[in-house]
Amino acid sequence: MNKFNDKLIFHIDVNSAFLSWSAADRLMRGENIDLRDIASVIGGDEQSRRGVVLAKSMSAKKNGIVTGESLFTARKKCGDLVVVSPDFSLYERCSRSMREIFSDYTPYVEKFSIDECFLDVTSYNTSIEAALSLARDIKDRIKSELGFTVNIGMSDVKLLAKMASDFEKPDKIHTLFKNEIKKKLWKLPVGELFMVGKKTVPRLNNLNIFTIGDLAQYDVSILKYHFKSSGLTMWKYANGIDDSEVKYNKYELKGISNSTTLSENIKSRNEAYKVLLTLVEHTATRLRDIKKCCYCISVTIRNQEFNDSSRSRTLNNATDSTQEILDTVKKLFDELWKGEPIRLLGVSLTNLCEDNFKQLSIFDISSVRDERQRVIDKTIDSLRSKYGETSVIKSVLLKKKQYK
Incomplete structure (x- = not known):
């Protein structure tokens, strides 16, 4: 990305979709064997000899089994092959759940096939670091919340994003921007x-x-x-020439949310506050980017037992202020948290309205103060957009320096 105003397109492709979705569903139902770890395929009626391989595990691939061949010939190549019938209603549910995660980040989502989507995430295009961080967050959320993996291709055009997602698999992120064509393509x-x-x-x-x-x-x-x-x-x-746009359903965005699964369980309030601050900054920035304010703020906590609990609050006045949202989020967290180790934290902003929500009065001190805060927020947004996400960092998030 040479310019901060270049488009940023993700192509997200589920790794061995049908097999992964069937495997994740079976594990959630209590089975101990992961289809992805053994020689297995998704296919039709094996007894009729008319069934074909729709998806295969890596072990099956190593045995020479290819997608599209008959189950009869696949069985000849691998005697202990496990064959699972396809469940298209399950696959559609998995695909829908994945797109719901995408909608937490952008309304510009194009369903290219049941297991592939394009995302226009240009609003995050402040730096390569920010783009990679976003891709990792999406990939890791799908893995932790839905139980399967994806490849993400990143580029400034749709075609190259799709090509990038086909590079090394599984569970990988690859870039293929126009200036990388000669080297990578x-x-x-x-x-x-x-x-x-x-x-x-x-x-x-x-x-x-x-x-x-x-x-x-x-x-x-x-x-x-x-x-x-x-x-x-x-x-x-x-030559990487493609001017096609991400085709999305032009529905009214109902809300903005962001969550993160923590690498280690959090056990202190102050550490949780730091994570919540980061989540609020991302969601509030996106809110201002689409020129919206929110009336409703929600917090979600997932504990080490994978149990979720949520609490929300509806405000008297809509807001897009980072500080006001953060204050409410902290109060909700304090009401919700019982002291147990925290595995995931999430923040949601819903019940959106246009951002021209307040008529300021010179006699209303709180309104003047709010407008000053909005100016500060927009200044920070502008600096981060121009110089990168790390150009402005709240002091509470800075690591303490060690002095001798």
Whole structure:
């Protein structure tokens, strides 16, 4: 990302979706064996010999089993293969749950397939560090809350984001920005380019085109002669040219939320306050970014037993103030927390309205004070947008220096 105003697109792809979803569901139901750790496949009716492999585990792949082959031939390759029938209603529920997590971060979510989505998260594009932190947060939430893993590809265009998500798997984050094309994309076999089918590869090879780089540097007029309009499309894709937008459902955003699963359980109020401050800063910044205020604030705590508890409060006046939201969040936390170790903390802002919510009066001291706070918040937002997330940090979050 050379500019802070470049688009930031994520392509999120579930690793071995059908198998992962079936495995996660079985584990939640009390089974001890994870389908992902053994030779297993998702497939149709094995007895009729008409069933085919829809998804496979890594162990099954090592036995030579490929997606699309018959279960009959797959069984010949691996005698102890575990075959599980597909459950498409389960898969749709898992897909929906994943998209609900995405909606906590952005309303711009495009369902590309049941196990793939594009996200426009340009509002987070303040620095590469901020973008990677966001991707890790989304990936880790899906893993901890839903029980399966995803790959995330990051780029400034949709095409390259999708290509990046296909790099090394599973449970990985990869970047492929325009300035990384020559280094990361051009060395790949031409058959790995999006939209280049198996039948097209031999025709490209006959033109001495073997890598994506070969295609990108080829005479586009010759490609158009041999492949018509598809030749121009392939050439554009090889050069990372794609101006398509993330297609999303234009529904009214109902709320903004953020949560984090902690690497170690928190046992002190002050440590919880620090985490809550970070969550509030993210949610409040997003609230101001979309020019909204909220009436309702909620806090969620998950303990070490994986039990969730929540508490919310509706304000008399809508707000987008970081400090006002934080004050309410702390009060809710104090009312909710019973002293048990904390595994997850979450903050939600709902019941949104437009941000032109207050008519200031010079005789209303509290209104003037609130407006001063809003100016401070927006100044901090602007600095972080220009110089990165870490350009302005609250002192409470700074690590104490050790003095000799």
